[in-house]
Amino acid sequence: MDNDCKDLQEKILKLKKERKALILAHNYQTIEIQEIADYVGDSLQLARKSAESNGYEMIIFSGVRFMAEMAAVLCPNVPVYIPDPGALCPLAAYIDAAAVRKKKEEYPDAPVVVYVNTTAETKTETDFICTSGSAVEVVESLGAETVLFGPDANLAEHVRRHTNVKIVDIDPRGRCYVHNMFDLSMLIELKKKYPDAIAIAHPECPIEVQEAADMVGSTGMMVRTVAESDAKTFIIATEMGLVHQLQKNHPDKTIIPLYEGAVCRQMKKHTLQKILDVLENLPEANLVTVPTHTAPHIREVLEHMNKVKGQGPAVAVDVGT
Ligand code: SF4
Known part of the structure; x- marks a missing residue:
C-alpha cells in the first residue's frame, strides 16, 4: 500500500x-x-x-x-x-415497477418475489423479497404453484431446480454481468489443476457453474466456509473484492478466483x-x-423474509448477495 x-x-x-x-x-x-x-x-x-x-x-x-x-x-x-x-x-436495472405491474397483469394470481437487487420503487410492487440464500425458502413458504421472479434469471433457475414451483422470469434477460462472466470450462480447468480444492459458486453464476461447484452460496456464506473449513484450497466464483479479502484474512490458505476479470465496475x-x-x-x-411511501412496505417484506429464512438441505446456501 x-x-x-x-x-x-x-x-x-x-x-x-x-x-x-x-x-x-x-x-x-x-x-x-x-x-x-x-x-x-x-x-x-x-x-x-x-x-x-x-x-x-x-x-x-x-x-x-x-x-x-x-x-x-x-x-x-x-x-x-x-x-x-x-x-x-446494472442487474437491478433489468426490472422496474412498471415491468412488475405488467407481468402481474399476465399472471394475476401469482405472487411476486424479487431479489434484494432491485430499487426501492420496484420493491413496492412486490409481495416478497429474497436474498440469494433465502430465495428457495421464501418461494417454498408461499405454497403457490406459480411465482413471478426477478431480476436475476440465474438465481431464478437455481430456485426452479430446488423447488417444485413454476418460476416465471419477470425479465428473462436479467443477469449480473460479473457473475455471468464465469463459464463451466473455467471451473473444469481449475478443478483439474487443484483436485483437492473446494469450489464455491454464487447463485448469480450460470446454472452449469453452480451445478459443477461443490457449494453454492452468498458472499457471507463463502466467508464463513473458508474460515471454518479444514480445507486448504478454495476456488471462488464471485467478484474479486471477496477473493482479495479471503486471501488477506487467510494467508495459510490458497484462494483461487474462478476468473480474475470478474470485477464489478459499479x-x-x-x-x-x-x-x-x-x-x-x-x-x-x-x-x-x-420515497416515503416505499419504506413501510419494504420493512414488511423484509420481515417476512427474515421469518422464513432457513438452511435448505440440498444446497449450502446462506443469506445475502
Ligand atoms: S456484482 Fe455488481 S452488477 Fe453484479 S449484482 Fe453485484 S452490484 Fe450488481
Whole structure:
C-alpha cells in the first residue's frame, strides 16, 4: 500500500470519529476501503448493521445504491451517504415497477418475489423479497404453484431446480454481468489443476457453474466456509473484492478466483478520496433517500423474509448477495 493511500485512510479514520460516522463496506469493495470500514459484509448483513446504528450520526455506505436504500429504510433517523452516487447495480436495472405491474397483469394470481437487487420503487410492487440464500425458502413458504421472479434469471433457475414451483422470469434477460462472466470450462480447468480444492459458486453464476461447484452460496456464506473449513484450497466464483479479502484474512490458505476479470465496475466506483469528501463536505448529492411511501412496505417484506429464512438441505446456501 502506498503512502497516499495510508494518508487518506488516517484522515478518514480521524474524521470518522469526529463525525460519529458508521462506515459499511460490501465484500466487493477494494481492500483499502474494507480496511477503514466498521463492518464488511454482504448486502443483508450490512442492512442489519445499519439498523443497529444507535449512537452514530451518519452512515457511509460503500456498496451499490439499492443496498444504501435498504439502510435508509431500516435506519430512517440517520442520514445515509454513498461515496459515489453513480454506483448503480446494472442487474437491478433489468426490472422496474412498471415491468412488475405488467407481468402481474399476465399472471394475476401469482405472487411476486424479487431479489434484494432491485430499487426501492420496484420493491413496492412486490409481495416478497429474497436474498440469494433465502430465495428457495421464501418461494417454498408461499405454497403457490406459480411465482413471478426477478431480476436475476440465474438465481431464478437455481430456485426452479430446488423447488417444485413454476418460476416465471419477470425479465428473462436479467443477469449480473460479473457473475455471468464465469463459464463451466473455467471451473473444469481449475478443478483439474487443484483436485483437492473446494469450489464455491454464487447463485448469480450460470446454472452449469453452480451445478459443477461443490457449494453454492452468498458472499457471507463463502466467508464463513473458508474460515471454518479444514480445507486448504478454495476456488471462488464471485467478484474479486471477496477473493482479495479471503486471501488477506487467510494467508495459510490458497484462494483461487474462478476468473480474475470478474470485477464489478459499479462497486469499484467508490474510492478512499470519495469517502473522505463525504466526511468533509456532507454533500447533499450523496445523500440516499427513498420515497416515503416505499419504506413501510419494504420493512414488511423484509420481515417476512427474515421469518422464513432457513438452511435448505440440498444446497449450502446462506443469506445475502
Ligand atoms: S456484482 Fe453484479 S449484482 Fe453485484 S452490484 Fe455488481 S452488477 Fe450488481
